[in-house]
Amino acid sequence: MKKKIIATLLCACMAATAFAGCGSEETTDQNTDAGTSAADGTEVSDAGTAEDGEVVKLRMMAYNAESSRASYLKYLDEQLPNIEIEFEFVSQDNFDNVLNAQLQAGEGPDIMELGGQTRLLANAGYLLDLSDQEFITRYADAGIQPYTVDGKIYAAPLQSWYEGIFYNKTIFEENNLTVPKTWDEFIQLHKTLEEKGIKPQTMGAQSYEPMMKQSIALVNNEFYSDEANKDFDEKFNKGEASLAESWLPAVQEWYKIIEEGCLTQDMLGLSYDQALDEFATGKAAMWQCGPWAVETIKEKNPDLDFGMFPIPGVDADEPGWLVGGPGSAFAINADSEHIEEALAVLELTATEEAQQELVKDNAGSSFVEGVEVDLGEIYTDCEEAFAAGHVYAPWTAVWTNGNAVTEGYGKSLQEVLSGTKTVEEALADADEINKGLLETLE
Amino acid sequence: MIMDKRKNRTYFLMILPAFIGFIILFIVPAIMSFGYSLTNWSVYNADIDFIGFRNFQKLFQDAKTVAAIQHSVVYAILITIIQNVLSIILAVLLNRNSKVTNFVKGITFLPAVLSIMVVGYLFQYIMTSADGGLLNSIIQFFGGQPVNWLGDSNIALYSVLATQVWQWTGYTMVIYVANLKSIDSSLYEAAQIDGANGIQRFFRITLPLLYPATSFNLLMSLIGGMKMFDAVFVMTKGGPGYATETIMTTLIREGFNTGKTAYACAFAVVFFVIVFVFSKVVTYFLDKWEGAIQA
Numbered sequence: 133m134k135k136k137i138i139a140t141l142l143c144a145c146m147a148a149t150a151f152a153g154c155g156s157e158e159t160t161d162q163n164t165d166a167g168t169s170a171a172d173g174t175e176v177s178d179a180g181t182a183e184d185g186e187v188v189k190l191r192m193m194a195y196n197a198e199s200s201r202a203s204y205l206k207y208l209d210e211q212l213p214n215i216e217i218e219f220e221f222v223s224q225d226n227f228d229n230v231l232n233a234q235l236q237a238g239e240g241p242d243i244m245e246l247g248g249q250t251r252l253l254a255n256a257g258y259l260l261d262l263s264d265q266e267f268i269t270r271y272a273d274a275g276i277q278p279y280t281v282d283g284k285i286y287a288a289p290l291q292s293w294y295e296g297i298f299y300n301k302t303i304f305e306e307n308n309l310t311v312p313k314t315w316d317e318f319i320q321l322h323k324t325l326e327e328k329g330i331k332p333q334t335m336g337a338q339s340y341e342p343m344m345k346q347s348i349a350l351v352n353n354e355f356y357s358d359e360a361n362k363d364f365d366e367k368f369n370k371g372e373a374s375l376a377e378s379w380l381p382a383v384q385e386w387y388k389i390i391e392e393g394c395l396t397q398d399m400l401g402l403s404y405d406q407a408l409d410e411f412a413t414g415k416a417a418m419w420q421c422g423p424w425a426v427e428t429i430k431e432k433n434p435d436l437d438f439g440m441f442p443i444p445g446v447d448a449d450e451p452g453w454l455v456g457g458p459g460s461a462f463a464i465n466a467d468s469e470h471i472e473e474a475l476a477v478l479e480l481t482a483t484e485e486a487q488q489e490l491v492k493d494n495a496g497s498s499f500v501e502g503v504e505v506d507l508g509e510i511y512t513d514c515e516e517a518f519a520a521g522h523v524y525a526p527w528t529a530v531w532t533n534g535n536a537v538t539e540g541y542g543k544s545l546q547e548v549l550s551g552t553k554t555v556e557e558a559l560a561d562a563d564e565i566n567k568g569l570l571e572t573l574e
Numbered sequence: 575m576i577m578d579k580r581k582n583r584t585y586f587l588m589i590l591p592a593f594i595g596f597i598i599l600f601i602v603p604a605i606m607s608f609g610y611s612l613t614n615w616s617v618y619n620a621d622i623d624f625i626g627f628r629n630f631q632k633l634f635q636d637a638k639t640v641a642a643i644q645h646s647v648v649y650a651i652l653i654t655i656i657q658n659v660l661s662i663i664l665a666v667l668l669n670r671n672s673k674v675t676n677f678v679k680g681i682t683f684l685p686a687v688l689s690i691m692v693v694g695y696l697f698q699y700i701m702t703s704a705d706g707g708l709l710n711s712i713i714q715f716f717g718g719q720p721v722n723w724l725g726d727s728n729i730a731l732y733s734v735l736a737t738q739v740w741q742w743t744g745y746t747m748v749i750y751v752a753n754l755k756s757i758d759s760s761l762y763e764a765a766q767i768d769g770a771n772g773i774q775r776f777f778r779i780t781l782p783l784l785y786p787a788t789s790f791n792l793l794m795s796l797i798g799g800m801k802m803f804d805a806v807f808v809m810t811k812g813g814p815g816y817a818t819e820t821i822m823t824t825l826i827r828e829g830f831n832t833g834k835t836a837y838a839c840a841f842a843v844v845f846f847v848i849v850f851v852f853s854k855v856v857t858y859f860l861d862k863w864e865g866a867i868q869a
Contacts, residue, residue, distance in 0.1 A: 225811060229830040232617040236835070252618040252833065338725065338813060400814040401703030401725025410704060536832045547815035550727045568632075572616050572834055 186214065188473045193220045193234075194245035195227040196460065196494065200424045203492040204481075211480055215473050225339075228535055235465070242468040243477060245290075247460045248527050248534030251281050252573075259286040260464040260471060267482035275458045275499025278529050287461035288478050291487070291496030291505070294456030294523050295345055295422040296514055298429075301437040303330060303417045311441040311513050313448045315350065315385060322394040325417050334416035336407035337399040337549065340542025342420055345455045345525075346443065347386040347545065348538075352453035352524050353445025354382035365530035371570050375541075376559040383555050385446065390549055400546060412436060422456070423495040426510065439510050442517040451516040457525045459496055533569040540565040604846070611840035617833030629840035638816055639841070642824035643848065645731060649820065650799030650852070653735055657795050658788070661743045665750035666780060679751065682744035690741070694808030697737045698724065701809075724810050727817035734805050734818060742798075746791045753787035754780070782867045789860045796856060800849050821845050 198205070198219050208217055220241060222230045228249055234240045235258050246253065253259050262268050263285045268276070275289035299311070307328055312318040322332040335342045355361050355378065367373035389395050402410075411419035412432040420443075429436060442452030462481065464474045480486050487498040488505070495507045497518075517523065527534030544558035553561075611629055615622045633639050664682060668675045685693065700708040701723035710720040723733040757780065765775050781788075803822035806812060812819040812827070819827075825845065829838020 228833070229826055232830060232833050236617055256618045256620060338811065340811075340813065398703035398720075398722045398725055400727075401701070401722045403698060403702075406699075406702055406704045415705065533832070539827075539831075543813060543815050546813050547727070550814055550817075552727065552815070569832060569834075572614065572832075572837075573618060 187216050188214060188470050189216045189218055190243060190470055190473055190477065191218045191220060191241040192243040192245075193222060193231060193241035195222060195224045196245065196424060197221050199427055200494040201490070204486060204489040207486055207489040208477060208480065212476060215477065217477070238467060240465045240467065242465055242470050242474045243462050244465065245460045246279075246287050246463050248531060250279050250287055250461070250463065251532050253463070254281040254284070254286040258466055260466045260468070262286060262288065262464070262478070265475065265478070267479045270482045270501060271499045272501050278458050279461050279463075287463035288482060289461040289499045290459040290481075291490050291494065291498050292456060292523065293422055293424075293459045293496055294454040294514070295420060296440045296442045296454045297418050297420050298411060298425075298438050298440050299418045300411070300414060301439055303414070312444050314444050315353075315388070315446055318444055319389055319392050319394055322392070331410070331416040333394060333418040333420070334402065334407045334410040335395060335399045335420065336402045336404035337395070337546060338401060338403045340539055340546060343395070343545040343549065344538050344542030346420055347383050348525065349443035349453050349455045350386035350445065351379050351382040352455065352522070353443070353450070354385060355379060356524055356526070357445070357450065357453070357522075365526050368566065369530065369532045371567055374563045376556060376563055379559055380556060383559060387548070387555050395549060397549060397551075400549060408432070426495065427493055439513050441513040442522060451520050451522055453522040453524065454514060454517055455525050456523045457529050458499060532573070533566055536569055537562050537566045607839040607842050610836050611843050613836045615836035615839075617835060629837050630844070632837070633840055633844060636828075638819065638824060638828070641816055642819045642821050645819060646800050646802060646821040649731060649735060649802055650796050653738060653799040654792055654795040657739050657743050657746055658791055660739065661747035661750055661791070662784065664743065664747045665754055666776065668747070669751055669754045679748070683748055684744065685741040686745035688741070690804040691808055693737060693741050694805045698809050701733055725814055727814050730810050730814065731818045734809050737809070738805055742795075746795065749791055750784060750787045753784050757783045785864055785867060789857075789864075792856060792860070793853060796852060797849060800845075800852065821848075
């Protein structure tokens, strides 16, 4: 008897939870139709376009955190009342893997944030061709170029991104230090700070990214600055040129920073968040990162007075370089059920107002023509570099297999810092990965 | 006879739903994976062609794959031994019914309730090389030198292993405790009358009769160790360099991040073979042990 009662109870529970599931789904689907009856049972999601008053849910997958898009998302929400954006953050480490799996299963997001993977995805037919859209013409060519594949445009660029060295202005002023003009001065700066008992540079080298970017900044300075090397990236894409041959002198120059003990092995045990903490709390004088970290730094320490300078090269007369480029971009899933709504979002994004909202949380220049952006005081030391166009990141701008190659290269640099690999070997590893991936595309 | 047949039929009918689920969700995908591993299927490549064993060939030419397999095997063997030795000791020591031992048992089991993500994230802060990392502060308090737990390629794998031993020893212990309860106390009394000391009683009575729990726990820790993914992913991302890459982290990165789905399938097949062989070897020795106990 007892068993029967328990069984009945459990069944009731199961049924109740099952129905509860249905119930909540229905309410979210129709949450705006409060006035009309919710009992008609039609599902919003299967309609191709939204009729009056109905809300369409768009899934937006991105590798920049929601906090770096907060004002923009709020703006979209206000301007497009019949579109509800479900923002889905997936960290960069995992982004390709999650996105690829979803696209392959035909369940990709409606709008996705893309960078270096655009060419691959466009070639595989996952992205909607935006070439004929009116709003695309509002963007400057420089912003569109990385997202143009075989003459067709597949994504609309967001604000530019760049990474330089954040420095604590208070520490610099107290110790009469100035922004370094050459790589040697930069290394010397570390020593001066060290002598004064201040940790010069912190780095979350547990991630493969910071060393990879810092060394590429030197490659920007010493290799890409030379007109003669402009076609290197295209050759690299075809497997006709190798990093080990072309980049080696520049990366060896970068390696001085390890040789001189400015980057240390204990940085391999630091995560991005921990490095940010060290800089924000004034424990370290410098940290290499970009505008997306600014909001978090200010949250952790509203009083911190800090600026950013570009990564200097050998020549003191040339302004340094930043690693960066046209920002990531929004692309539309070609198989999306809500292409019209997704286009409406991109259309709105290409307006001056939306661009200003974007820049609020993540400072960068806009690629929409005629939109002037005031980057703010933090970036005064970078102005010269910006003016000279010294912002570049080959792997997002041109490389076909950018993400995989830079990840492998960055991981090998971790081994360089551990002392188990040389710079040559790290570059050769990256070449190897590129070659392997090019083979799979044939 | 007829009754038996009918009983059998009912029995098969009863397990049929689970069996169908098992086939659709496990056997079929596993066979499909093997099929895909012989193709060049990639996210970025629309045409799928049969390419024979080329994926497997590439797999074993890559030093990263071999290193990852090595890491996983070392990790699995170490965690199996350490975790089981510790939990048998704990189980024997705590196999009493008092308030204190029950409390200690509860505490030891508690980490198993936490998510690996949470544990990994916490330990990233505990083991950090930044100033004020908990573990290093303790070491320095006693006059030691700080250790780069997660950033030193020689010890990072063992740091991750330590956190997992901490998390799962209590869980294994509970299974041993349950087994201990089933051992007849008259055996110990008889041994005591015969003059056996504590160590003799442990090796002659406790350990052989712990056979059921041991075989289960050994297999589970071994397979769990081979599958190691989440803790590494949270704590070190496979780094520094490739020092803590395991089979699973490499499979995800080399296979899925770069869109090479077929390559990932080939790796999964290799992984299946490794785990299968390992489990077979262990069960072979466990069977031998069981035979010896019964003889």
